[in-house]
Amino acid sequence: MSEIEGHATDLAADVQTRLNTLCKPPGSLGGLEDLAAQLCLTQRTLTPQTKPRHAAIFAADHGVTAEGVSAWPSAVTGLVVRQMANRKTASGVFADELGCSYEVVDVGLIEPLPCYEGAAVNQAQQRGTASLAASPAMTLPQFQHAWQVGTQSATGAMEAGARLLIGGEMGIGNTTSAVCMIALLADVTDGAQVDQMVGPGAGADDEQMIRKRAVIRQAIQRVQGLGPSHAETIACQVGGLEIVALAGYYAAASQSNCTVVVDGLIATSAALLANAIRPGCRQRMIAAHRSTEPAQQIALQHLQLKPMLDLQMRLGEATGALAALPLMDLASAMICRMATLDELQA
Incomplete structure (x- = not known):
């Protein structure tokens, strides 16, 4: 214990x-x-206490998008992040409505924003990951930098008095990375079982789903032999920079008397990574909602977390965690x- x-x-x-x-x-x-x-x-x-509260959205691009696993190109990540910085996306609108401080952290966009203003912060050292299908997504130094970005964000929020820390993400292709992470950290490597974990993410069609399943199986086969005790290596092989930053954010928050509110699929994969690297930090976590993405259920079971809400949400970006705040206020x-x-x- x-x-x-x-x-x-x-x-x-x-x-x-x-x-x-x-x-x-x-x-x-x-x-x-x-x-x-x-x-x-x-x-x-x-x-x-549920106030003050802080939401950090970590954004990065994924090389695996080039494999045709998503309905959207990587360029969409940066376009959405620009709107996030101006609080015009769902997460920004929710945060403003609920009195939640809010930041958007570039930890690896392929194209940096024209300017970093509003809620946007530039902490990128690496411009996107490599494709996890055929090679490691990131190096160990890149992992360490992303983890530290998340740690610094959580530390700053806690020093400012936050009692609830919410994490979110934005990165086209990141559901592919998240499923790989969850499968390996939960030791699910059978091809048929892995296929059942794969959902459409941001709207993949049937052909894209076939490619997505094939890429995920290929990546898991490539790193066969890695399990929960190799969490950092797994993250380097198949992770995303924003997922690692979010895991660092969760792990840092667990060192203080704060509540960590976990969002959907991507956030839950980050929570699983954080708990593998810093055992016990799941005790600081509350699962906000059940995503429609099937892999999240496996991660929640391993974390022994029961989600508060089931609203058939699948956007990510901390929206489910923010939606749960009114219930937390009442509790x-x-x-x-x-x-x-x-x-x-x-």
Whole structure:
């Protein structure tokens, strides 16, 4: 048992006692009580807070897009990131509506933005990854740089007082990378099983899905023998720069009394990587929603996380995590501010 897990176990009984003594029948608020307990355990307190909160979106391009695995070319990544920087995409609109600070970090766009303003930050050292189909996606130094970018982002947010840290991503082709990562980190290497993990991502058609499955099988076969104990090597072989940055963000956040809110498929692959490299950091995580992408379910099972929402979402970009914030606010308010039965009788 890790230190984080030990602290969570010690606190769990006190949390349940608190919930049972609030002015309501025990368990009558259902999943909101479970969510309140998760907030308490991730923050190591009986009075968890959901504000201030911060969302970081990491963006990078993927060489594997050249293999025809996506409905969109890599150029779309940069176009979307420009709109993200101006808070005109779903994640930016959601963050503004919910009072969540927001940054978009270029950790590997093929084409840098014309200017970095608004929410955009340039931390790119490498302009995209190599194609994971035939070669390692990145070198170890490139992995280390991306990880450090994520670490610095989380550290800055926590130093500014954030209690909830949300991570998101943008990168055409990154569902291919995420499925490879999850399959290898979860030790799923049978070809038929891997095929069942592959979803359409950003709208791949039937022909693109055939290519996508073939590329994923090829990449997994290329690195056969790597398993969960080789997490950094797996990331170098088949990962994405934004996925590594997001994993570093999660791992850094787990070192403090903050709650990490995990989004969809790509974010869950990053969470799996973070927990493989920093065992126990899953204890700081809350899964926001169930994606329609099938590989996410395998990663969630390995992380022992139960998603809050099932809204048939598949956009990524932290949108599912942001959508879950109102429920988290209610769960926090309930356990922090409701009267107890003893107070009613006083």
